[in-house]
Structure formats: C-alpha cells, structure tokens
Amino acid sequence: xxxxxxxxxxxxREKSVLRRHPWIFSRAIEKLDGEPKLxxxxxxxxxxxxxxxxxxxxxxxxxxxxxWTYEQNQQIDQSFFHQRIQTAYQSKSALINNSDxxxxxxxxxxxxxxxTVDLYKDILVCQFLAAGVExxxxxxxxxxEQVFPQLxxxxxxxxxxxxxxxxxxxSGWLKAGAQTSxxxxxxxxxxxxxxxxxxxxxxYLDQRxxxxxxxxxxxxxxxxxxxxxxxxxxxxxxxxxxxxxxxLDVSQLALDTSAKIYQQNQLDESKYTHLNAxxxxxxxxxxxxxxxxxxxxxxxxxFAENKGQVIRACRGYKDINMxxxxxxxxxxxxxxxxxxxxIEADLFQKVVADAALDANVEAHIIEKLTQAKxxxxxxxYPEGFYLKGLVVQKR
Ligand code: SAH
Numbered sequence: 001x002x003x004x005x006x007x008x009x010x011x012x013r014e015k016s017v018l019r020r021h022p023w024i025f026s027r028a029i030e031k032l033d034g035e036p037k038l039x040x041x042x043x044x045x046x047x048x049x050x051x052x053x054x055x056x057x058x059x060x061x062x063x064x065x066x067x068w069t070y071e072q073n074q075q076i077d078q079s080f081f082h083q084r085i086q087t088a089y090q091s092k093s094a095l096i097n098n099s100d101x102x103x104x105x106x107x108x109x110x111x112x113x114x115x116t117v118d119l120y121k122d123i124l125v126c127q128f129l130a131a132g133v134e135x136x137x138x139x140x141x142x143x144x145e146q147v148f149p150q151l152x153x154x155x156x157x158x159x160x161x162x163x164x165x166x167x168x169x170x171s172g173w174l175k176a177g178a179q180t181s182x183x184x185x186x187x188x189x190x191x192x193x194x195x196x197x198x199x200x201x202x203x204y205l206d207q208r209x210x211x212x213x214x215x216x217x218x219x220x221x222x223x224x225x226x227x228x229x230x231x232x233x234x235x236x237x238x239x240x241x242x243x244x245x246x247x248l249d250v251s252q253l254a255l256d257t258s259a260k261i262y263q264q265n266q267l268d269e270s271k272y273t274h275l276n277a278x279x280x281x282x283x284x285x286x287x288x289x290x291x292x293x294x295x296x297x298x299x300x301x302x303f304a305e306n307k308g309q310v311i312r313a314c315r316g317y318k319d320i321n322m323x324x325x326x327x328x329x330x331x332x333x334x335x336x337x338x339x340x341x342x343i344e345a346d347l348f349q350k351v352v353a354d355a356a357l358d359a360n361v362e363a364h365i366i367e368k369l370t371q372a373k374x375x376x377x378x379x380x381y382p383e384g385f386y387l388k389g390l391v392v393q394k395r
Contacts, residue, residue: 005042005057006033007065014046017053017067020380022108024055024065038166039135041068041076056113056132060166066113066132081136081143084111089147092374098212101184101193103205103374109384110376114165115140118201120193121184123177124153125201131165141174152177154195156202171196183264187212189235190264192257199254204229206339206387207299208372214297215240217333217391221294224248224286224327226279226320231258233297238267242295245272252276280316283323294332296324304340313340314351321355325363325394334363334392341386348388356392367391 009017013028024044036042036057042065044053051072055065068076088110089102096102104110105117107129114130124144128134134157144153153175162169180196186208195202211233218237225234228247231254237245249255255274262272275282279300286292298320303313317338324334338348345368356363369389377384 004034005036005040006045007031007042007055008033008045009047009052011047014050014052017044017070020070022067022113022381023063024067026062026064029064039131039133056130056135058131058165061131061164066108066130068113068132076136078139078142081112081140082146085117085143085147092376095373098187099185099208101186101203101205103372106375106384108381109378111378116201117144118203118205119148119151120195120202121182122151123182123195124148124151125195126153126155126157126174127159127201128155128157128167129159129161129165131167134165134167145175151175154180156195156200186232187236189232189239190261191230191232191235192261192264194257197253199229204232206371206375207233207337210335210337210369210372210389211236213367213369213391214335215242217335218242218245218295221332223295223297224293225297226283226324227299227301228258229254230261231255231274232261233299234258234272235261235265235267237295238262238271239265243271246293247272247274248277248279248282250276250278279320280323283320283327286327287323292327292329292332294329296328296332296334298324298334298336300337302340303338304342307342310342313343314347317343317348317351318355318358321352322359325356325359325361325392328361328394330394332394333366334394335369335389336392337369337387337389339387341383343388345388349390352390352392362395363392364395365390366393
C-alpha cells in the first residue's frame with residue numbers, strides 16, 4: 001500500500017491497547033514511520049513487532065492516536081462507519097421506549113472516537129471532535145444517510161475541544177432540513193430542541209431518566225430547579241403533580257424556550273416561575289430571605305474541564321450544595337448532579353458530605369443516579385462514565 005503509516009509503541013505500552021483502551025498518548029510512542037497528517041490512518045505495533053490496532057492520527061493532541069479497530073482485516077471506509085452506526089443505533093433504540101430522541105453515537109464508547117451523534121426525531125446532530133472523524137466526515141455522513149434516509153443532518157462542531165486537535169469550529173447543515181428546531185417527545189411531553197442555537201447539540205439527553213426519577217420526588221412539592229436550561233426537570237415535575245416549580249438559569253434564551261415549552265404542554269401558568277439569575281447568588285438571596293423549598297435540583301454545567309480545574313470545581317459544587325441544603329425544608333429532597341468526568345463518584349459524594357457538614361445539616365443518600373441508558377459505558381473505556389447524581393434527604 002502506498003501510504004502506510006506506522007506507530008511503534010514503547011516497551012510495555014501495548015498493554016492498554018491490548019486491553020482495548022482506545023487512546024494512544026504521545027509519550028507511549030517510540031517510533032513513527034512516515035509523515036501522517038491530521039486524521040490519517042496509522043497501523044499500531046507493539047515493540048516486539050506484533051500488530052495491535054488501526055488508529056486515527058492526531059498530530060496536535062496529547063492523545064496522538066485514537067483506535068478505530070483491533071481487527072487487522074477491517075478497513076476504515078464507509079461500510080466500517082455504517083456498521084458501527086447501525087449496531088449502536090439498534091442496540092440503543094431497543095433500550096429507549098419513551099422518547100423519539102436518542103444519543104446514537106457517544107464517541108469512544110461506541111467505537112467512533114470523537115464523534116457525537118444525537119437523534120432528535122427528524123434531525124440528526126453531529127459533532128466531529130477529533131482529527132479522525134473530521135477526516136472521514138464524508139464517509140460518516142454517507143453512512144448516516146444510509147442508516148437514517150429520512151433525516152436531516154446538522155453539524156455542531158463549534159466547540160473548544162476541536163482546537164486541541166488543530167481543528168476550527170464549524171456548524172451548519174450537512175444534509176439540509178426544513179427547520180433548525182424540532183419538537184421531540186420525552187415521556188409524553190413535547191420539548192422544543194433548537195439544534196442551531198441550543199447548548200451542545202441542542203438538548204441534554206443524558207438526564208432523560210433522571211428527570212423522570214426526580215419528578216416522582218416532586219409530587220405536591222415546592223420545587224427549585226437550578227440550572228434549568230429549557231426547563232425539562234420542572235416540566236416533568238409539574239406533570240407528576242408538583243405544587244410549584246421555579247426554574248433558574250442565566251440564559252434568557254433557554255428560559256424563553258422553557259416558557260414556550262410549558263405553554264405547548266398546557267401547564268398551569270400559576271404553577272411555575274422563570275427566573276433569570278445566577279444560582280450562586282440566588283441561593284444566597286433565598287437564604288437571606290428565609291425562603292425554603294421541598295425539593296431542589298442542582299444540575300450545573302461541567303465545572304472541571306481539565307485536571308487543573310478539579311479543586312476549584314469541588315469548591316463550586318460544595319458551595320451550591322451547602323446553600324441548597326440550608327434552604328431545603330426538613331424532610332425535603334436535594335437532587336444533585338455533576339457531569340464533570342474528572343470528578344469521580346466517590347469524590348462527588350465526599351464534596352456533598354462536606355457541604356452537609358458546613359450547612360450543619362443531617363442528610364441521607366436515598367438513591368444514586370447516573371447517565372441515561374443510551375449513554376452506555378464501554379467496559380474497556382471507563383472514561384465514558386461521567387454523569388453522577390445523588391438524591392439526598394434532609395432530616
Ligand atoms: N438541567 C438541564 C440542563 C442544565 S445545563 C436539563 O435537564 O435540560 C446547565 C445550565 O446551567 C445551562 O442552561 C446554563 O445556561 C446554566 N448556567 C450556567 N451557569 C449558571 C449560573 N451560574 N447560574 C444559573 N445558571 C447557570
């Protein structure tokens with residue numbers, strides 16, 4: 001073959017590849033044959049000459065290569081992408097029976113490093129976050145068109161992580177659709193997803209299961225939904241019979257969308273409030289005013305983007321959890337989440353424990369929560385687990 005690029009790993013560095021972890025760090029590479037460019041396919045060998053894997057080369061990233069396959073006869077072409085997408089879609093659609101929206105591909109976890117594909121009823125939204133998937137974009141789009149012939153395809157690769165791969169932000173139609181927003185169904189409720197202006201790919205599918213679990217705790221309760229985005233925790237809470245929901249967010253666009261969604265679902269206007277406020281400040285304000293709630297949801301954005309931010313992130317989590325526990329009525333429930341993958345479940349639990357201590361509150365874990373079922377965790381890639389939640393009751 002004309003352009004065969006070859007990576008030889010340093011001694012003992014083959015172990016993680018043999019354990020099918022898809023990342024090859026630059027420091028694990030002893031020798032590089034040829035001059036592979038952004039996203040080119042490279043053959044990965046152990047120091048003893050054993051062929052290990054076929055991977056995509058990322059010249060600018062510390063993760064220098066991401067494995068496509070551990071099977072030597074598998075070529076990286078449209079049919080490869082078709083097979084991976086089809087398999088992931090079939091496995092996942094069998095898991096979800098209460099929505100027409102689904103995470104079809106979650107990057108490494110679904111064997112396609114750097115690719116996110118979310119299905120929102122009639123629109124697919126893709127993020128190409130690594131050099132390999134960027135290079136094969138045409139093949140991937142063609143494969144998606146084959147698996148989902150009826151659907152429009154929108155790209156939302158407008159995220160900072162692309163810089164690490166030497167890629168520029170980009171967004172727009174890959175296969176034109178009629179509109180950039182669509183109403184999806186989640187457990188019988190209609191939710192507007194704006195794939196052009198919404199966060200990430202438009203919506204937070206990873207909280208689907210938790211929103212319904214949370215709703216059960218909110219029946220007949222005064223609910224404070226912090227970091228509400230388009231209000232879906234609150235929506236399900238009201239549908240389940242919550243007395244009142246206050247949605248708190250700093251994005252006016254998200255709050256306006258939320259209000260539109262509540263109208264569409266014919267919720268009683270007297271039962272909800274939308275408040276544009278910073279959660280850190282507003283919780284302090286409630287405390288000062290002596291205002292309390294029966295049920296508080298804390299679903300903040302990712303506080304830790306890298307290892308250097310973990311300590312600061314923990315302080316942030318502790319602060320909001322402490323304040324929330326203080327303004328929670330005795331017997332009330334705190335549903336608290338962290339989507340920072342770098343903050344492991346044990347650490348998060350410790351932070352919430354510290355928060356309870358500082359709040360001088362006795363609190364008990366009732367349930368532990370995780371990401372929705374379609375956000376599967378590949379056993380050989382534990383990094384795919386990132387969303388943790390605790391349901392805590394105050395005594
Ligand atoms: N719970 C939501 C998803 C939350 S995403 C759902 O189920 O759909 C996090 C949200 O936090 C975003 O909408 C963002 O606008 C908001 N946000 C970020 N920092 C904030 C702050 N300091 N105060 C209030 N909202 C904030």
